[in-house]
Amino acid sequence: MPEFSTAQVHAGEARDAAHGARVTPIYLTAGFEFDSFAQAEGRFGGEEKGYTYSRSGNPTTAALERRVAALEHGREAIAVGSGQAAITVAVLGLVQAGDHILSAQSIYSGTRGLFENGLRRLGIDIEFVDDPTDLDEWRRRVRPNTRTLFGESIANPGNEILDIEGVATVAHENGIPFVVDNTLATPYLLRPGAYGADIVVHSASKYLGGHGSTLGGVVVDQGSYDWAASPFEHLTGPDAWLEGSSYVQEHGAAAYTAFTRSVIASLFGPVLSPLNAFLIQQGVETLSLRVQRQSDTALAVARWLEAQPEVVRVDYAGLESHPAHELALRYLPRGQGAVLGFTLAGGIADAERFYDAVELFSRMTHIGDVRSLILHPASTTHAHLHRDLREETGIGDGLLRLSIGLEDADDLIDDLARGIAAVKAADTIVPDRIVRDTGLPEPIATDAAVAAGR
Ligand SMILES: Cc1ncc(COP(=O)(O)O)c(C=O)c1O
Known part of the structure; x- marks a missing residue:
């Protein structure tokens, strides 16, 4: 073979x-x-x-x-x-x-x-x-x-x-x-x-x-x-x-x-x-080349994010701090993929500042692209879920998701530094609002959300 x-x-x-x-x-x-x-x-x-x-x-x-x-x-x-x-x-x-x-x-x-x-x-x-x-x-x-x-x-x-x-x-x-x-x-x-x-x-x-x-x-x-x-x-x-x-x-x-x-x-x-x-x-035909590079860059980005005081959690299994790291070493020795989440201490207010400050990351819902992408799941892909379920499944108001593309790691980190600078400039870590709660008794996805490919 x-x-x-x-x-x-x-x-x-x-x-x-x-x-x-x-x-x-x-x-x-x-x-x-x-x-x-x-x-x-x-x-x-x-x-x-x-x-x-x-x-x-x-x-x-x-x-x-x-x-x-x-x-x-x-x-x-x-x-x-x-x-x-x-x-x-x-x-x-x-x-x-x-x-x-x-x-x-x-x-x-x-x-x-x-x-x-x-x-x-x-x-x-x-x-x-x-x-x-x-x-x-x-x-x-x-x-x-x-x-x-x-x-x-x-x-x-x-x-x-x-x-x-x-x-x-x-x-x-x-x-x-x-x-x-x-x-x-x-x-x-x-x-x-x-x-x-x-x-x-x-x-x-x-x-x-x-x-x-x-x-x-x-x-x-x-x-x-x-x-x-x-x-x-x-x-x-x-x-x-x-x-x-x-x-x-x-x-x-x-x-x-x-x-x-x-x-x-x-x-x-x-x-x-x-x-x-x-x-x-x-x-x-180019899958291995892209995924190896994207995984390597994702790890570098995750390590950088983890070192920022404004970031309280980074969800990337390649990091030693992630609860699934042992499983990642066993199942994913070549690399741990290129999708990661990180949570800002200042909740949705900081997530919004960060999201609006980046210039190289594209603000969109998708993953696996050659371009790097950023998303705020709680207000978009997961907005239809009951707030308790979002929190239970790790989708907090301060969470941003990244899909790392093929750009140079330094350029991506420079762009994320713009986000951190915007958060710092606001000089607050107190969430000033939360993502709306649907108040639904059951977690339920709306037809519109599903149809929109979220
Ligand atoms: C893990 C996973 N499975 C399935 C899908 C659905 O794929 P598609 O958007 O091609 O219908 C997605 C979309 O984001 C996904 O992330």
Whole structure:
């Protein structure tokens, strides 16, 4: 098996027989022409290999799928239109009404909204493990109808590191698969499959694409979970479309991807444009270079922030002071990623001063870009959450989130020094207001917040 940087430029490539194009062309076509009646019938019936319609498969998208699957050492991948689509498709390939999902508490707010608002409305029950580092809590909270465990390898934005091997053991003791969102780590820093994750999902909009231009998502089946011995009757039981046969009988180890591709991704339809697949694949080709550099710069930035008296906490697992540092050393020896949070002593007033003072950091919601970005989660991405839940999950009023890009570390630190200077100039560490409290009894994500991709 080639090393990572070789694989990121070569894995899964199919040479273009027609013209010898070295880069996978953008097959921007809705459908694919059939030579004959018999060929059309054979393609739809599955007896003949080939494409029919870009919602069910496209050569440019397939090239990206093969490459990401190879980088994760997975069996097969499905690429879709966004990270949210990837999580939706991955999970709906497993669960149905009446089933239960057990997730780490510290996950991306959009995923939380998807689970609490979107999936609950479909009759799927969701629960969050309060302390994802406590394997006994995971174990205790698995129910007879739990059908998947879910977590993020590096949690956005708190930098909690998931004990993937430990949670995978709990999942497998209970005969269920473990789904890991590996967006912040990327397969360059960590392959969750190496520690027992069965399905790995990505927002390809972040580091895989890497340039902040394109949304996409990928679901990778690691090939580790035995679908034939699973409790998933939609895979093991007779299926009308398969004339009474089952996905396991027809597709063996590929049962989950066959079902999820043809029934969930293709019929719900969150398709990835072939143009976006091309752009994401271009990004993947430089993934290791970007992520190594971004991680190294993030550590330098985190160390600098930690030394500022105006900063009371830095959430970066690469720092010795972070509670997940031991787990980070174990799971992320190459680097701990490039998303970090820091909390200003002066609460929202100082956060606002800091945020408005920076010139190089872009004020926006996104991560994994070549440009460095800054966000105030409590008033934006997490504003829809009940204040107590925000505080519990480490989203205080003084917290700012950074996504470190490819600029020089010194320039970034100079820019952050502008923020600190603005805080100092105000000469106060007393919060003069708090982020509004929704007063809602339950943590709940609004449709608008979720739709806005927060
Ligand atoms: C960890 C994580 N997963 C999933 C998503 C959703 O990705 P997308 O915006 O591509 O839908 C995000 C977005 O920020 C994320 O940070």
